[in-house]
Amino acid sequence: MTDTYDILIIGGGPGGYVAAIRAAQLGFKTAVVEREHMGGICLNWGCIPTKALLRSAEIYHYAEHAQNYGLEIAKPSFQMDAVVKRSRGVSAQLNGGVSMLMKKNKIDIIWGEAKLSKAGKGGPVEVTVGEPSKPAVLPQNPVPKGVLGHGAYKAKHVIVATGARPRVLPGIEPDGDRIWTYFEAMKPAAMPKSLIVMGSGAIGIEFASFYRTMGADVTVVELLPQILPVEDAEIAAVARKQFEKQGMKILIDAKVAKVAKTGSGVEVTIEQGGKTQVLSAERLISAVGVQGNTEGLNLEGVGVVIERGLVKIDAYGRTNVEGVYAIGDVAGAPMLAHKAEHEGTICVEKIKGLDAHPMKKTQIPGCTYCQPQIASVGLTEAKAKEGGREVKVGRFRFIGNGKAIALGEPDGMVKTVFDAKTGELLGAHMVGAEVTELIHGFVIAMGLETTEEDLMHTVFPHPTLSEMMHESVLDAYGKVIHM
């Protein structure tokens, strides 16, 4: 079979399917090749199912603390299989939704694993679709109805949106049983009594928070001097204090040197400050980052430059080879779904010849949905100073906000970093209840290049948590009201 498309996208994750919809809207004949699950990691094993698990944990937490709100609830309990079933159901619903969107936009889905067979050089790019080279890590979702099958396809433009997979440290290879990646952590057969989480980035901390709230004995081991290493140090410190208050153990400047499997779990050798200790737990979650899916695509074969395991692109997703583009996790950090989606849109609009504006990577927000939540955009105070900026910093703590007190959420902070000379908002950092729903306010402000004056003159509704964003700005300029 040979079918010819204007745009063929390899990978049906948030980067790929959003690029496909935008391409169809612009009138391109479009196809998506997917080997495992429409919606990619995000919908099936990442953003969405974790948030469903964390929602169960949040409700469990509130039920446990109902008396704080004057309510009486008999001691809550849970069935882990029901919690997991709900999370998987949420993923399945959205996975089906993506297939429907493809159908609605008349986008072909081709089921199988794609690789490039011929670069464009004036003609179309050729792609072969065959059987997946490896079985899925965990059972895949059902193949959507009405998809096209294996064969040779041609397209004027091919967008590689193949995403990423868990990074594996030598000697600490996940085995699907005692040593988990996010795949197994998302779908535990039973609740482990104890757990060691290696790595304290967003993925590690979200799982640590979920399992701790559900009652597991959780220890987080972080190689660097702070948990949540990309976040502002002060925000990470507030979060750490809350996690420790909840009973989570946290080791920083600590290296997992060895993991040995025992009859009932794992023995983990940890080196910290010149000393070695061995911790035992039922399970270990390896959360040491992800690596791009660049292999098996014959990218180098057609001349595409790969740098440190990621496809090298320009601001519009173009690789060095005509007609071949890359977006999302496979094209580099920050490895976030909203970044993948935007890159998809920018790439397709540029192909159309529209005035696509390149993404400002410094204005991509990052959120971690643990309890307390963390959200940020722009430069941390330390990074701003490292970059030679003279800064004005504002802080406002949740304890001074009426809504936070009414919600029973007095712990947290909003921090803003301004350029002292120009008033430019360089960064905003938050920890506490619902901050992942607040951060977009600062993202819009940065995008519109608002200054401290604009923010100070903005009226925020009362009583809301958002008032703390205003207060933090006021604090940077010595005008804070409620502190």
Ligand SMILES: Cc1cc2nc3c(=O)[nH]c(=O)nc-3n(C[C@H](O)[C@H](O)[C@H](O)COP(=O)(O)OP(=O)(O)OC[C@H]3O[C@@H](n4cnc5c(N)ncnc54)[C@H](O)[C@@H]3O)c2cc1C
């Ligand atoms: C546990 C976890 C939690 C996360 N939480 C968040 C969050 O809260 N917010 C956030 O923004 N991000 C989150 N992420 C990151 C987010 O999932 C990724 O950034 C996002 O999925 C990247 O989208 P993508 O389209 O680049 O790739 P993916 O979503 O990985 O999709 C790539 C697709 O390509 C397919 N594919 C690969 N190779 C081929 C091939 N050769 N042929 C055919 N198909 C192929 C794969 O099967 C996959 O479906 C999380 C990730 C994890 C693991």
